[in-house]
Amino acid sequence: MTWENLAFRAWEKESMIRESSATTENRVSTQPIIQIIGLHKWFGEFHVLRNINLTVNKGERIVVCGPSGSGKSTLIRCINRLEDHQRGRIIVDNIELTHDIKKVEKIRAEVGMVFQHFNLFPHLTVLENLTLGPVWVRKIPKAEAEETAMLFLEKVHIAEQARKYPGQLSGGQQQRVAIARSLCMKPKVMLFDEPTSALDPEMVKEVLDVMIELAQDGMTMIVVSHEMGFARSVAHRVLFMDYGQIVEENTPEEFFSNPRHERTKLFLSQILH
Amino acid sequence: MEPLSSEGMGEILSPPATTLGFVGWVRRNLFNGIFNSLVTMVVLAVLMAFVPRFIKWALLDGVWYSSGQGCREAGGACWSVVTRNLRFILFGFYPYEQQWRPVLCVGLFMGLFAFSRKPRHWNRRLLYAWGTGLLIMGVLMPGGIFGLDYIEPARWGGICLTLLLSLFGLTAAYPLGVILALGRQSKLPVVKSLSVIYIELIRGVPLISLLFMASVMFPLFLPEGITVNKILRAQAAIILFTAAYIAEVVRGGLQAIPRGQYEAAESLGLDYTLKMRLIILPQALKIVIPPTVSILISAFKDTSLVVIIGLFDLLKTTQVTLANPEWMGFSTEAFSFIAVIYFVGCFSMSNLSRRLEREL
Ligand SMILES: Nc1ncnc2c1ncn2[C@@H]1O[C@H](COP(=O)(O)OP(=O)(O)O)[C@@H](O)[C@H]1O
Numbered sequence: 001m002t003w004e005n006l007a008f009r010a011w012e013k014e015s016m017i018r019e020s021s022a023t024t025e026n027r028v029s030t031q032p033i034i035q036i037i038g039l040h041k042w043f044g045e046f047h048v049l050r051n052i053n054l055t056v057n058k059g060e061r062i063v064v065c066g067p068s069g070s071g072k073s074t075l076i077r078c079i080n081r082l083e084d085h086q087r088g089r090i091i092v093d094n095i096e097l098t099h100d101i102k103k104v105e106k107i108r109a110e111v112g113m114v115f116q117h118f119n120l121f122p123h124l125t126v127l128e129n130l131t132l133g134p135v136w137v138r139k140i141p142k143a144e145a146e147e148t149a150m151l152f153l154e155k156v157h158i159a160e161q162a163r164k165y166p167g168q169l170s171g172g173q174q175q176r177v178a179i180a181r182s183l184c185m186k187p188k189v190m191l192f193d194e195p196t197s198a199l200d201p202e203m204v205k206e207v208l209d210v211m212i213e214l215a216q217d218g219m220t221m222i223v224v225s226h227e228m229g230f231a232r233s234v235a236h237r238v239l240f241m242d243y244g245q246i247v248e249e250n251t252p253e254e255f256f257s258n259p260r261h262e263r264t265k266l267f268l269s270q271i272l273h
Numbered sequence: 274m275e276p277l278s279s280e281g282m283g284e285i286l287s288p289p290a291t292t293l294g295f296v297g298w299v300r301r302n303l304f305n306g307i308f309n310s311l312v313t314m315v316v317l318a319v320l321m322a323f324v325p326r327f328i329k330w331a332l333l334d335g336v337w338y339s340s341g342q343g344c345r346e347a348g349g350a351c352w353s354v355v356t357r358n359l360r361f362i363l364f365g366f367y368p369y370e371q372q373w374r375p376v377l378c379v380g381l382f383m384g385l386f387a388f389s390r391k392p393r394h395w396n397r398r399l400l401y402a403w404g405t406g407l408l409i410m411g412v413l414m415p416g417g418i419f420g421l422d423y424i425e426p427a428r429w430g431g432i433c434l435t436l437l438l439s440l441f442g443l444t445a446a447y448p449l450g451v452i453l454a455l456g457r458q459s460k461l462p463v464v465k466s467l468s469v470i471y472i473e474l475i476r477g478v479p480l481i482s483l484l485f486m487a488s489v490m491f492p493l494f495l496p497e498g499i500t501v502n503k504i505l506r507a508q509a510a511i512i513l514f515t516a517a518y519i520a521e522v523v524r525g526g527l528q529a530i531p532r533g534q535y536e537a538a539e540s541l542g543l544d545y546t547l548k549m550r551l552i553i554l555p556q557a558l559k560i561v562i563p564p565t566v567s568i569l570i571s572a573f574k575d576t577s578l579v580v581i582i583g584l585f586d587l588l589k590t591t592q593v594t595l596a597n598p599e600w601m602g603f604s605t606e607a608f609s610f611i612a613v614i615y616f617v618g619c620f621s622m623s624n625l626s627r628r629l630e631r632e633l
Pocket residue numbers: 043046048066067068069070071072073074075
């Protein structure tokens with residue numbers, strides 16, 4: 001089977017998602033918001049990130065894919081310093097990430113993060129989950145924060161659940177709340193670490209739809225995901241990682257129809273069957 | 274063939290009589306099976322042997338308000354040892370005509386405690402109420418202002434001392450324990466090792482020896498001329514001891530919180546203090562309510578160990594009463610009374626624990 005064929009099948013398979021998203025226009029500036037230069041990271045002896053170089057401009061949307069254990073999560077967790085790095089530089093919103101925890105906290109407030117397992121705060125209601133950051137980090141008055149939170153809950157189509165606790169929601173609903181929780185901080189960048197891979201199949205679409213709407217609003221996004229339909233419809237660039245390196249980087253069209261490296265071809269053939 | 278009759282097609286039937294009412298209850302709970310029936314019979318036999326004799330001793334033959342001599346003549350329980358010495362047992366050497374002060378304090382404390390049991394009453398006003406209450410107690414007990422006679426702490430005794438040691442012991446030990454638990458998890462090596470050393474040292478020593486140290490050794494290290502009140506020293510020993518145990522329980526709770534909670538809190542930009550206060554501790558402390566309350570209960574009971582350094586807590590006043598030749602020999606009754614007081618205290622704490630688990 002040729003690559004065009006494989007890609008076409010993926011295209012068909014994900015057409016549902018594609019249809020729900022209007023073509024997202026290119027509004028990428030040339031202003032870099034994230035710069036990663038010569039990044040290396042080790043876990044003990046294990047060299048998990050090897051010479052990563054990446055610049056993300058404002059408004060740009062990047063999808064990162066690659067086999068399990070290739071370092072995708074570690075890379076995006078370095079961007080808000082949930083992991084520290086040993087060599088190279090990471091500059092986010094003109095602040096370089098160092099051991100200075102105050103600067104790190106400042107960057108974290110500007111960078112939203114959505115986890116595979118949602119990580120909502122189970123002892124707080126949905127609304128309280130959303131207002132926590134704005135009230136305590138941004139020092140916004142509670143009433144105002146709640147108003148904003150309700151707006152974002154509406155945006156992720158879940159306003160009626162505001163008074164419930166996360167444990168009372170389905171996985172898809174929880175992930176949408178998690179997205180809204182990040183949005184309430186009015187972040188400049190959103191990071192997604194396999195946001196749909198812990199979800200039951202029927203809930204994947206509702207979360208992807210929300211992410212597509214977010215893309216249409218021009219949010220800068222880095223998404224670790226194997227949802228190729230999503231990558232096609234919103235990404236400006238697709239990165240392929242393997243063994244801690246960025247092996248290939250291209251526009252989605254080129255990436256899927258014309259992969260250059262053997263490892264990429266192998267990987268695509270595996271996820272596209 | 275006739276269809277198998279299904280009695281009463283669909284209408285509402287009452288269940289068979291044998292599952293209902295008293296008979297049903299007895300069957301289900303006492304005689305469901307040979308083994309359970311046997312156990313029931315044995316327990317009944319034991320109860321029948323002891324309960325009537327206990328009732329006869331405690332109630333029918335019991336003497337409630339006589340002299341010691343009167344007790345000896347009657348054959349039953351001598352509750353007079355309690356009733357006749359009640360005020361000494363409860364208040365020790367606190368001057369007789371001033372004892373309304375400790376009564377008021379204990380009443381105030383119990384009122385506040387009872388009201389605080391419902392989590393929905395927890396708000397800023399309750400905090401102020403406790404502050405005011407403690408202030409009033411702090412003024413009433415020693416006196417010395419507002420025309421109240423000064424009563425030196427050495428004369429405080431009985432239930433006041435027990436409650437004082439417990440209340441301050443537990444409320445101070447809890448936050449200290451939480452801080453120690455956080456210290457033990459700290460990334461700063463100095464903080465971490467200090468916490469570990471403290472916790473392990475204290476846990477390796479029985480409370481009695483800490484109390485001895487507090488009362489005998491500690492004064493040796495103080496500069497000449499400075500003395501620290503004996504009650505205060507015992508109080509410090511109790512706090513330090515209890516805190517180490519609370520720290521370990523809280524650490525268990527902290528370990529039960531998934532890493533994702535820390536990461537989610539951090540990725541919102543919360544600093545360490547806020548992350549702990551708003552996200553981690555509320556969840557961790559809730560998980561460890563039952564073991565924490567166990568520790569608080571045993572700490573409450575352990576305050577009775579202060580007898581060995583000569584403080585007049587509830588146990589000591591009872592012992593002193595029993596040393597009086599008139600009341601010698603009635604320790605069963607006197608200690609039963611103390612046991613009831615301790616039981617009420619412990620039981621209300623474990624009740625509180627269950628309520629908190631349910632409602633928080
Ligand atoms: N905290 C850690 N300590 C040690 N090794 C880790 C840690 N986190 C991840 N790793 C290892 O680093 C590699 C990359 O992990 P990860 O970034 O999660 O991969 P991916 O998200 O691409 O599946 C894996 O081999 C994983 O086992």
